Amino acid sequence: MKSRVLVIKMNLLPWYNELDDFLEIHHSDFPGLVRDQIAAIGEYSIDFISRFETRLRQINETTS
Numbered sequence: 001m002k003s004r005v006l007v008i009k010m011n012l013l014p015w016y017n018e019l020d021d022f023l024e025i026h027h028s029d030f031p032g033l034v035r036d037q038i039a040a041i042g043e044y045s046i047d048f049i050s051r052f053e054t055r056l057r058q059i060n061e062t063t064s
Contacts, residue, residue: 003057004058005056006041008037010031013051021046025038
């Protein structure tokens with residue numbers, strides 16, 4: 001199964017929590033449209049983050 005990658009062309013570093021390696025998407029200043037896109041892919045891991053772009057990889061759920 002392929003995993004989806006979401007590429008966001010904006011600086012999300014102000015909302016990046018480096019200690020826990022996640023984006024604080026529920027912060028009041030987080031861009032709403034980006035929050036909706038991230039919520040649509042569900043659980044994700046951060047592949048790459050810089051001041052120019054962020055790449056998030058969807059974590060596939062496997063069922064037995």
